[in-house]
Amino acid sequence: MEQCENAASLLASVREQEMQFERLTRALEEERRSVGPSGTLPRPLPNLQVIPPPTIHVTAEVTRHCHTTTTRTVIPSVSDTLSLDGTGSVTGMSGYNAPIDRMYRQPTHMDYPTSTIPRNFHYGPPGGYDDYRTGPPSETYASLNRGTRMDDRYRSYEGTLDGDMSGAGDMYFWGGGAPLAQGERGSMASLDSTLRKGPAPASWRQPELPEVIAMLNYRLDPVKSNAAAYLQHLTFKNDKVKSEVRRLKGIPALVSMLDNPKKEVHHSACGALKNISYGRDPDNKIAIKNCDGIPALVRLLRKTRDQDLTDTITGTLWNLSSHDSVKMEIVDHALHALSDEVMVPHSGWERGNDGGEESCKPRHLEWETALTNTAGCLRNVSSERIEARRKLRECSGLVDSLMYIVQSQINCKDVDNKLVENSVCLLRNLSYQVHREVPGCERYQETAPVNQGPTPANQKTGCFSSRKGKGRKDDDGTLDTIDIPKRTTPAKGYELLFQPEVVRVYTSLLRESKNPSVLEAAAGALQNLCAGRWTYGRYIRAVMRQEKGLPMMTELLAHGNDRVVRAMSGSLRNLAIDARNRELLGKHAVPNLVANLPGGGQSQPVRALSEETVVSVLSTLAEVVGSSVDSAKTLRSSQGIERLVLINKEGNRSDREVRGAGLVLQIVWGFKELRRTLEKDGWKKSDFVVGVNPPNNTRSNGGYEDSSTLPLIDRGGKQDRDRNMIPLNDMGSGNLITF
Template sequence: IEDAVNMLKSDNSIHSINAAVHLQHACFNNDGVKATIKRLGGILHLVRMVDSKNEEIQLSAIATLRNLAYGKANDESKGAILRHKGIPVLANVLRRTGSPHVREEIVRLLWNLSTLEAAKEQLLNLTLDVLAKLIEDHSISAGEGSLSDTQWPTIYANATGTLRNLSSSTNLSSRQMMRKLDHLINALITVTHLSVQRKDFDGKCVENSVCILRNLSYNLEEEVDHGLDIAEGYKKIKLKKRSVLGKIFNDRKTNLEAKSVILPENNRNIKGIAILWQTSTIEDYLAILQEGRNTDTIEAVVGAIHNLTACNWRFSGHIRYVVRREKGISILRDLMQFEDEKVFTAVVTALNNLALDEFNKDLIGDIALSKLIDRILGRNNQFTLTDISLCSLIKALCVLMYKNSKNANRLVDSGILPHLTVLSRKNSGRGRDVIKASNSLLFTLWQYKHIRSSIKKAKW
């Protein structure tokens, strides 16, 4: 290894290429060799080789750096690439190269580097526009039929994978920068829609695309210019409620409670951030949930829905209505059967936010409440609920019980009260959040006077 690292400095291109190729294979899935290469200063020489005008030298160096940066256990190697100015070098070569092979290898390396939190800001500043353009170009090619139904280039998966990691940053500016790129958001929506049309629900490209869309949908009420709240192309409709599985009736003869919802026209030509809350986008999301089997994709789509319905602004009300109208609540209910806790937690959180709409609250009580109760009672559980999942579930029940005596009666009749009182105690074996949520749920139920005797009997 030491000899190969020393040969990287050779003026003889054949020697340096052979040395890089040797190191590439030697460090593959071998953290010990990776640490040795880093300790011997090999990363600095490899970064310098990337800036070569010789394509073979570039490719051999980039491939070796990619292996060195692969995996969460190799953050030190990623940090070394960062310290040796590797990201500016990679960004410059990515912009100027005419080689599709060099371009593809660089983007693969960027995906590995994007898992390092310290590298995200520099990656955003130096590569976001180039990666967004790559994504846009491939979405246009796909839309024009230049790609076959199943052919998504590897570079698209790598580019979206990089932005998936960058958009998950805790730094608000990362989401803001991406939201300003209208062509990026529209490209991601286009790819999602094409994937639905082609019934490609489980591929890596659609997975990465919806993960980015989920992240960009986070905290919209606080982070997006409220000037969008008066966007054109929206109409106000009146909804009337009858409590029969949440159906919507427009019978003027009935004296039913009415509610206004802002409903956008179903327009796929809208550009930029506003397309995130279009009816057409929600329809594509629900199609993926109904047909998909990739749990990462499903979790991301459900996450996008619960992000979009978490806000108080009017578009959240629209989405809560559209999800109900498109039978989305029954789709979410069925997803609770997945043997995946991340999916379950995302579904419960989405139901929580959807239940902020009184019509949805009734419907969830009618068709999904029994399944939520079964999970708390441990009936038909495919996995043991962690504190995070259990807390999310109990919080959803709090929303469903609030000002809805029908749901409260169902909960009490299920026999769950003794179980809740156990969870509400400090010696329950659960964390503080679960204990607090359980007490909040019992307090919510206490507001119904006819239920108090049952709660007392359960010794709360």
């Protein structure tokens, strides 16, 4: 009985000691909270010196049927007072549920500050972790769940940065760890606090850019991830910071992080690279290319199944593709991945081709950002050179997917979005020189017409063009219809680019779209397909007439966009190779063409068109008027003669414009039946005889010129900067990038 009373007394003593520990813990918690701003800290950690808790030795003897003596040592652990995210977990006696047989580490003196890397940590006053005499918190609290062994990888840097961080040496990239800012100690593992709203502790400051870049090479993934996210924030629309990141060798570090298996790490790194690659500065794009950034992005694209990450990867590649030196790198390394992982699966082409969902059904869920980004990237690289276009055409499923996308959007009456624009522009570029570059193109070539010999003697016009002959016939014939042989097998791949059926796709876009880029691309694709002497070019010129495409283009000559007018004019010029088309355009399109020439007077204000557009209009007039006196009469009645003479006599027009106007005037003067009428109008022969040499590429005697549109590059050789620079949407609101 006496032994039972002693045991009860000992147990009561133990409970009393536990209550003392509870009160001590609450006191520590209150003191810790008082350190932070407004008395609380988000996801707090202890910011005060940790006082080693007293060690209480209690011996309890409890006797039941046998005598057993149990001796235990009770030490309150940090893991018993704080949860894994740093918040207190002790709620009182009823909530105190620490197991009585828990094993505790013996207190030992350590020389390192801390062993935990908490995320979302708000930095407290200096000295918060500088004297853990009892060693690091227990393993239960460690956010990285490390073992008890501590080595140099987990030690925090406590030295000053005066000598280490003042320059831009290689240490920022090759260093094994990330030094902390002066006045701070502990683990700088998270930069989330810089992105939070609300006041920061008085002793906390924004990290310097060299410090952030050094953290990219830190051994701990949370440090890398948050440093990359912070770089993404800093580089948003800030070209100066982007250049500094490149100078401090931050780009190779970000590229190396793309192969990190942790999603947070490679996602943050990719977002930073996306921002860095955006803009007109080519050095950033070249730097990413030179450190094998494109193969790294491709590896990540093939591995990931995360849609947001796919959007970011394809957006980065779109940004990179705007620089010429990077285009072939993308074609060589990323083309098949973009087609296999994005274009084919997300376009819906395979399902529609297999008899699944109908193409006319709205597919808005399929038009992800990644699809638009990929089409934009391939649109840019397709303008590089013949080798790039060849690889794109022969990429399995690419052309099929593009055609399916455009046709589906036409059926849905949604043809003005960015996806359609990028897709049609890509189709236009792939159609460039298609009659010369596709495999087996020789079998499509047609011989020169038999009537293209020297000009007969009775048609001589001195130095004038020989186009005056009214009886000249074009090899395309004068019939309104043309027999197109049926295919024995369905067209696929690059063959879809030049099938006569594609005319309906482009005429639908000309009819429905209000997007100037879509209109320009559709007309440019038709111009490319009608260029040259080949079988499918002849088919397409005839089908365009049957599909009422000529009136559409004629009306669009009055469009307010300079580039649209130029595209329509160039396409009409190649369509005029067909004799019947040329006759129809001479009757109906000449007034619209003349309206785009400078010098309209008060009744017809002058349109501010570029030199390239004016030259294109003059070339089309020369093609349309060249073989028809009726077209020349229409030109005269439309006040075209006045405008052409003004271009020659004004003195402020370019040589190309003067040459083009002079050529048309020579053609008009070549029609003898018009000379008397022109003289009655007050014109002299000197007004039409212009001492210019026609350009080498001018079609004379009905010859064929290959006047394909240059992809994304003006025919004058000027780079199309507006088209080359992709209008990628901002990733977030304000100056903060979020995922």
